[in-house]
Amino acid sequence: MSSKISEAEVRHVGHLSRLNPTDEEVQLFSEQLSEILAYVEQLNEVDTTDVQPTAHALSIRNVFREDVPTPGLTPDRALANAPRREGHFFAVPKVLDQDSGA
């Protein structure tokens, strides 16, 4: 069976997903995801000409509320689970740096 999703594609998707799969995983996922995608191919048997996609099962639309501010989380509550915190900030590795690739 030809791989529907190659190891190179798995690595690419892994990067888009912000994951770090090992080489073994890349191989395993390539096989498993290919099997799943092969199963999913049967959707192509269905004639969906002129069929609207469903993103939402019910027909509610445009749920609005009054534009009135209400209390949110206090800074302490919002920061309570922070892996690293400095004052009222979440501390993270440097984002802007000429050497770091994106």
Add this chain to the structure above:
Amino acid sequence: MSLDSLIEIRDAIRSGKTSSREWVDRALSRIQELEPKLHALVSYDGDRAMERAELVDEQIAGGQAVGELAGVPILIKDNLCTSWGRTTCSSKILENFEAPYDACVVQKLEAAGAIIVGKTNLDEFAMGSSTENSAWGPTRNPWDLERAPGGSSGGSAAAVAAGIVAGSLGSDTGGSIRQPASFCGVTGLKPTYGRVSRYGLVAYGSSLDQIGPFARNIYDLALLLKVIAGHDPRDSTCVNEPVPDYVAGLDRPLGKMRIGYAEEYFGEGLDGEVRRIVEKALDEYRAAGATVMPIHLPHMKYAIAAYYVIVTAEASSNLARYDGVHYGYRTADPRDYIDMYCTSRQEGFGAEVRRRIMLGTYVLSSGYYDAYYLKAAKVRTLIKNDFEKAFEQVDAIACPTSPTPPIRIGERINDPLAMYLLDVYTVSANLAGIPGLSMPCGFTATGLPVGLQLMGPHFGEEQLLQIAHAYQSRTDWHTRWPAIADGRSGS
């Protein structure tokens, strides 16, 4: 006094025949006794539960009005945020997460006086059909400890089946309440999409997720639904429909029931014993005077394919927030911020979660979006239309909940697709947004529970519960207990 009826426990507490403290104490004893074998719970807070039980007992003794669930111990799935204890979603990435707010359903349960004793085990982030994907280890099926309780709400189902509590909450995205209800021989309901607020439910597939109750019978289920249902402005997908008194509705005369069964649910892949047991359940409806007729759901065979494209796509988006920045697990020594994201997620998420995130990212990615996601979303419309047409002819659709009796732990864990196929009869209700429930309808020759699924039209829970109740009033499958529950009434 038994754990057969949550309503009886509630009434006995309210009338002073027994106390909430006594029932919380029983739940805690059952937890101590069973948990080493069962592993249904992730965490619990006995002190907090006892304090709240004492409060209820005082209010009752003082003649104050108390809520509809006052004093009754309940367990909830660990993907429901509580402002106390932890909310882990059975994932390492949220191992130490303390939610800053209570989910809407938690607020409603507590406003009704219920005592939430603890949080139950699930497949990580609700992704799974056996509770084997929990980072904390699997929950076991109370009917056979070598077997799975189903998933992803395996802990909530097992806790009710084993007599730890008489009611619990789970969540259902592709069958995660109904299938464990079937595997554990209890009754479980996935309400209409939008019937119950998802505020505080950790999102997996936002257009599919619903919170719902487990109980031992339809009366108790109806009471739990009545308490948790209703509009919530904090969930914009929640519908502003009045909540009927689902319990009072059960005693109203039903009239002629029209039950449909689709050949698509009785085809290849259905275990022979399950088929025979479910067909007997249909006979029971005929004997009760219902019209039981064949219907067609022509796009049902594509439901799993459509579901696994849509749900993984939504999951890949919903789980992007777990990045090690604001909360949750962060890897120890990231090289830079990209490494922080990638390694935190790689180390924090289990394999099944990573698999689904990748699949979802793939089907949404440039070049593949139309072929996969958009196509699946169109097939979803056709599935939804199939149900709408069917409900012009019948009041409810009946089918097996699961194609097989409870599987053995380890049986499918290395074959993701085989595991996904366990959901073959349940995913379509989530795709269409319609309500569905599972209730026990028999046992296999080796004593394993089999569930009957009933589905109804949008916001048709009242009638759906009545139709289910009609079955339970003529049968006693739902009253059976596994051997492990033998100590449940002792004290």
